Amino acid sequence: MKKWAARLLKVVLGVAALLALALGGALWRGAQLRERQVDVAVAPLAYAEPMQEILRQGGYLYRSRGCQECHGGAGAGRVFIDDPNGLRVRAPNITGGAGSATEGYGERDWVRAIRHGLNRDSHPLMIMPSEDYNRFTDADLAALIAYVRQLPPVDGGAAELRFPLPVRVVYGLGLMQDAAAKIDHALPAPAPVAVAASVEHGAYVAAMCQGCHGAGFGGGKIPGAPPQWPAAANLTPGAGSAMPRYAGFEAFKAMMRSGRRPDGSAIDPAMPFATMAALDDTDLRALHLYLRQLPAKAQGSR
Secondary structure, three states: OHHHHHHHHHHHHHHHHHHHHHHHHHHHHHHHHHHOOOOOOOOOOOOOOOOHHHHHHHHHHHHHOOHHHHHOOOOOOOEEEEOOOOOEEEOOEOOOOOOEOOOOOOHHHHHHHHHHOEOOOOOEOOOOOHHHOOOOOHHHHHHHHHHHHOOOOOOOOOOEEEOOHHHHHHHHOOOOOOHHHHOOOOOOOOOOOOOOOOHHHHHHHHHHHHHHHOOOOOOEOOOOOOOOOOOEOEOOOOOOEOHHHHOOHHHHHHHHHHOEOOOOOEOOOOOOHHHHOOOOHHHHHHHHHHHHOOOOOOOOOO
16 A cells, blocks of 8 residues: 555656646746747838828727727726736836837837837737737828827826736747737738728728637637636637627627627627727628628637
């Protein structure tokens, strides 16, 4: 019996040592990933003159593409994840006020941050969802930058990123990626598509949905999200799809404006309805048309 117990103890200790080694390796790898430099040939984008129409478009994009959701209406930054399990994320101040994260930004710096998900030193900007913005046209990106640059200076603070151990391990194992790892940085800026209730424009709008629903829009658990967040819905016509509830545009529009399903039940607030509600009818119609013609994928395929 004693020999059996001694062997079992050795096995348990051996397994524990292997797990500790794997855990340490994942944490080390995650730290290396966060500190890596991504070599990107950043094409400068000349500042757009802040004319009324450009600022109108930039403001619309700021509100309807998630910028306001994280940085706040005034641009001072805000805490948008504060999970009791230890995940805390605060977006930085992007105005010219005290604590600004964009002080001294030049043309390339704005492009590097928004389009490529990198800071001025070419390190990944963790949590910044640049995969949603990488396919912005030059005109839309210039309008967004013009709008942000004219925001009145307000006091704020730097980014605050507090990741619990499980998130750091998942990141180190490559099961969760930063935006800079998801983007094909060699792609040129896309050609403009006419703003219309069309599938083509819908594909452009739908880029904002990839961060949660995946590049294939199949949904599933969002890597690195708080554990209580639900799996993102399948937006394709495949098994488990949420879209049959919204076959008609009016039902889809009502859900995006209210955050409620056709039966009146509330959708989890992890879905950023403050952003979705800011989409105008043309963008919503185009998005609805695009989602309805996607190839079917199974729930969770992202």
